[in-house]
Amino acid sequence: MPKLSTEQLLRRKIQRRFNKAVVDYSMLADGDKILVAVSGGKDSLALLELLAAQSRIFKPRISIVAAHIRLRNIEYLSDAAVLDEFCRSRGVDFHLIESEFDASTDKRKSPCFLCSWNRRKALFTLAQELGCNKLALGHNMDDFLETLLMNITFQGAFSAMAPVMGMKKFPLTVIRPLCLVNEEDIESLSQLAEYPRQVKRCPYERESNREEMRQLLKHLETLNPEARYNLWGSMSNIQHELLPPHVEKKQ
Numbered sequence: 001m002p003k004l005s006t007e008q009l010l011r012r013k014i015q016r017r018f019n020k021a022v023v024d025y026s027m028l029a030d031g032d033k034i035l036v037a038v039s040g041g042k043d044s045l046a047l048l049e050l051l052a053a054q055s056r057i058f059k060p061r062i063s064i065v066a067a068h069i070r071l072r073n074i075e076y077l078s079d080a081a082v083l084d085e086f087c088r089s090r091g092v093d094f095h096l097i098e099s100e101f102d103a104s105t106d107k108r109k110s111p112c113f114l115c116s117w118n119r120r121k122a123l124f125t126l127a128q129e130l131g132c133n134k135l136a137l138g139h140n141m142d143d144f145l146e147t148l149l150m151n152i153t154f155q156g157a158f159s160a161m162a163p164v165m166g167m168k169k170f171p172l173t174v175i176r177p178l179c180l181v182n183e184e185d186i187e188s189l190s191q192l193a194e195y196p197r198q199v200k201r202c203p204y205e206r207e208s209n210r211e212e213m214r215q216l217l218k219h220l221e222t223l224n225p226e227a228r229y230n231l232w233g234s235m236s237n238i239q240h241e242l243l244p245p246h247v248e249k250k251q
Helices: 006-024 042-054 080-088 111-130 141-155 183-192 210-223 227-234
Strands: 033-037 063-071 094-099 134-136 164-166 173-175
Touching: 006 042, 006 183, 033 042, 033 111, 042 063, 042 080, 042 183, 063 080, 063 111, 080 094, 094 111, 111 134, 141 183, 141 210, 141 227, 210 227
Parallel strands: 033 063, 033 134, 063 094, 134 173
Antiparallel strands: 164 173
């Protein structure tokens, strides 16, 4: 039996983690039509490949389409032609949607929040137009854990993101099939598979605390190599009897 290459071994590892997330969190069902959000980054390209391969499997029978949202007022322009070719070479139709927002209209929210929300709103609208019942986003395990650490630190809330989340105002379910895949593995795959590289020039990137949380996560892993998996497990292993009870705020 021929020895598997480094890329083949890595793809198998990522596939196992992808499959586990899909099964553990019941992400896919027969008849699903899924809109895959393709930002141009390594995570969304890996997600597109995995779901495209899944769509060629007999069960569950799913179909997928891809979309990239371009905000005209944000200096973060991916090469739409490259993304189109990447998607179509894997048998997936690609849609490019342009939108914009005015950051000055809501001072309560950061530009990052407004940018993200407007991208999501455009995706929700397109999903309905295309008859999709699910929207797939490329958040990996690191994204989940960094969000958890950010929310604990800055909001005083033990929360992150849900692997599967039904929308209240849209007949749509958001799924995050890369939630159990490490970012390091996706980065390695992107290099071995020579994913097209997009230039990232977001003017608000440095206003986020996510990079500090990324470094904190790395530090925790120097203390305990299993830290990321323990952090993940803690989100479904909440021991209420060992926590302070909820106290209602006095009016």
